[in-house]
Structure formats: C-alpha cells, structure tokens
Amino acid sequence: MYTTVLFDADETLLDFRRSEHSALTETFRQNGLRDDEEFLRSYCEINDSLWERFNKGEIAKSEITDLRFTLLFEKYGIPLDGKDFNQKYLKNLSEYGYVLDGAKELCQKLYESGLKLYIITNGIGFVQKKRFAASGLAPFFDGVFISEEVGAAKPSKAYFDYVYANIDEKDKSKIIVVGDSLTADIKGGREYGFVTCWYNAKKLPDEGKAHFAANNFYDLERIVTNGKDRATQ
Ligand SMILES: [Mg+2]
Missing domain, CATH: 3.40.50.1000 (HAD superfamily/HAD-like)
Structure with a gap:
C-alpha cells in the first residue's frame, strides 16, 4: 500500500533526550563547570521556556540558541560567553x-x-x-x-x-x-x-x-x- x-x-x-544529556554533561565538564542534575535541570527549564516563547512567535529561533546558556550562566554567575558555549555544545551533540x-x-x-x-x-x-x-x-x-x-x-x-x-x-x-x-x-x-x-x-x-x-x-x-x-x- x-x-x-x-x-x-x-x-x-x-x-534526543539521552543525546542532549550526554552532550551537556560533556560540555560542562570540558569547561570546568558543574554537571549535577540541578544544573542540568536549570538548563532544561530555560531551554524549554525559550522554545515556548518561540512557539508563541515571541522570539526568533536564533535567540533560543544565543540565550539558553547566557541565561543559565547569568543565573549562576558564571563568566562565560553563552553564545560561544552553545557552539561547543552543538559540536558535542553532533557526536551522539x-x-x-x-x-x-x-x-x-x-x-x-x-x-x-x-x-x-x-x-x-x-x-x-x-x-x-x-x-x-x-x-x-x-x-x-x-x-x-x-x-x-x-x-x-x-x-x-x-x-x-x-x-x-x-x-x-x-x-x-x-x-x-x-x-x-x-x-x-x-x-x-x-x-x-x-x-x-x-x-x-x-x-x-x-x-x-x-x-x-x-x-x-x-x-x-x-x-x-x-x-x-
Ligand atoms: Mg520529533
């Protein structure tokens, strides 16, 4: 038929969830950051809420990837560039x-x-x-x-x-x-x-x-x- x-x-x-988890853990570790469940959950909450705003037409897709780590790092006072970090994360994600x-x-x-x-x-x-x-x-x-x-x-x-x-x-x-x-x-x-x-x-x-x-x-x-x-x- x-x-x-x-x-x-x-x-x-x-x-995707398993791949995302592995890539996040790996990228956090490579950059000397914590990789515990609370930190990962914070990332997921920020990422999910940005996707929700994108789905409502409030932000562009590029803002999700530009902002998700930037907002995470702001929350925890981490002095890293979120946009740059996103590129490292995507590179790792591509392996999983x-x-x-x-x-x-x-x-x-x-x-x-x-x-x-x-x-x-x-x-x-x-x-x-x-x-x-x-x-x-x-x-x-x-x-x-x-x-x-x-x-x-x-x-x-x-x-x-x-x-x-x-x-x-x-x-x-x-x-x-x-x-x-x-x-x-x-x-x-x-x-x-x-x-x-x-x-x-x-x-x-x-x-x-x-x-x-x-x-x-x-x-x-x-x-x-x-x-x-x-x-x-
Ligand atoms: Mg799907």
Missing part, C-alpha cells in the same frame, strides 16, 4: 546518535520489506547529519532532509514541497509521515496531502489529528506495512 515513509528523527527514531529501543530493528524490517525510508527533521545541518551517521540507521534510508539545508522547516508547505520534489514516489496516498509532533509532523504532513501516523510513545490523549496513531514500534510497523486505518486497528 505505502511505498514511502517520511520519518521524523528526534523522539521518533533518535533518542543514540536511537530509541527497537528503532534500528524497525527500520531494518521496513527497509527489507521494500519500503523507501527518508528522514524529515528540523534542526542544524551538521548536527543532525553527524548524529544520523552515528545512529547506525543510515543504511536503511534513501535520504535525509534537514530544515537548515532545505531553507524551510516543518510544518511549512515550502519544506514539504522540497521533500516531495526530491523523493521518487509522486502518489501522495502512498506516502506516510511518521512523527511525534502533532504540529511539525502531523499537521504539516496532513495539510500537504500525505497520510500521517502519530508516534505517541508517551501515550498522550489522542485527539484524532493524525490518520493513524501508534504507541509502540510494533503497532507502527503494522500500520506502515498494512495501512490499517483507525477503525480496523
């Missing part, structure tokens, strides 16, 4: 391609069943490229579309236009988008005319925004290979 799967990367196949449990087996099975797999991810080119290369998933994929390189991000039409123009399948009903974000992946993919499957590992309330929903890779594999709809799941 489907020929093509467009997979989101972070928190769908790649374990942890995958979620079962992701590699899933991708291998889908690949062996003849499906074409692509990555659709919002992020920084060199970071996502290196993380994906380190993940061990690359042999199963035909392409990786990173927002920074595309020049547009999910859920914009411009992003999906680029992806659609650069994949072989042209029948949109044979293309399924799989991702954990109801906005970037599901809204974006659905509005573009692709079939969508929400990867809801956290078992959040399902408001039926996607054509399909899966709580685990077993269900996800079934949906992608059988195309069963909600009624027959």
Whole structure:
C-alpha cells in the first residue's frame, strides 16, 4: 500500500533526550563547570521556556540558541560567553546518535520489506547529519532532509514541497509521515496531502489529528506495512 515513509528523527527514531544529556554533561565538564542534575535541570527549564516563547512567535529561533546558556550562566554567575558555549555544545551533540529501543530493528524490517525510508527533521545541518551517521540507521534510508539545508522547516508547505520534489514516489496516498509532533509532523504532513501516523510513545490523549496513531514500534510497523486505518486497528 505505502511505498514511502517520511520519518521524523528526534523522539521518533533518535533518542534526543539521552543525546542532549550526554552532550551537556560533556560540555560542562570540558569547561570546568558543574554537571549535577540541578544544573542540568536549570538548563532544561530555560531551554524549554525559550522554545515556548518561540512557539508563541515571541522570539526568533536564533535567540533560543544565543540565550539558553547566557541565561543559565547569568543565573549562576558564571563568566562565560553563552553564545560561544552553545557552539561547543552543538559540536558535542553532533557526536551522539543514540536511537530509541527497537528503532534500528524497525527500520531494518521496513527497509527489507521494500519500503523507501527518508528522514524529515528540523534542526542544524551538521548536527543532525553527524548524529544520523552515528545512529547506525543510515543504511536503511534513501535520504535525509534537514530544515537548515532545505531553507524551510516543518510544518511549512515550502519544506514539504522540497521533500516531495526530491523523493521518487509522486502518489501522495502512498506516502506516510511518521512523527511525534502533532504540529511539525502531523499537521504539516496532513495539510500537504500525505497520510500521517502519530508516534505517541508517551501515550498522550489522542485527539484524532493524525490518520493513524501508534504507541509502540510494533503497532507502527503494522500500520506502515498494512495501512490499517483507525477503525480496523
Ligand atoms: Mg520529533
């Protein structure tokens, strides 16, 4: 039924939280800073609140990366340049391609069943490229579309236009988008005319925004290979 799967990367196949934790700890240590849970939690709170402000349209994306360490260092009176530190952190982050449990087996099975797999991810080119290369998933994929390189991000039409123009399948009903974000992946993919499957590992309330929903890779594999709809799941 489907020929093509467009997979989101972070928190769908790649374990971003684990990668982030390792990269933060490493970068803090390399710079003689503390790396305890309280310090890491402070960073996450600052980063999350900046992302929230970005999602509300209050700040630009560049302000998130410019400010997250600057605000952390201000809070703790650390005399380091936050913008410069962010670059060091991203360099370390790019080395960590942890995958979620079962992701590699899933991708291998889908690949062996003849499906074409692509990555659709919002992020920084060199970071996502290196993380994906380190993940061990690359042999199963035909392409990786990173927002920074595309020049547009999910859920914009411009992003999906680029992806659609650069994949072989042209029948949109044979293309399924799989991702954990109801906005970037599901809204974006659905509005573009692709079939969508929400990867809801956290078992959040399902408001039926996607054509399909899966709580685990077993269900996800079934949906992608059988195309069963909600009624027959
Ligand atoms: Mg994601």
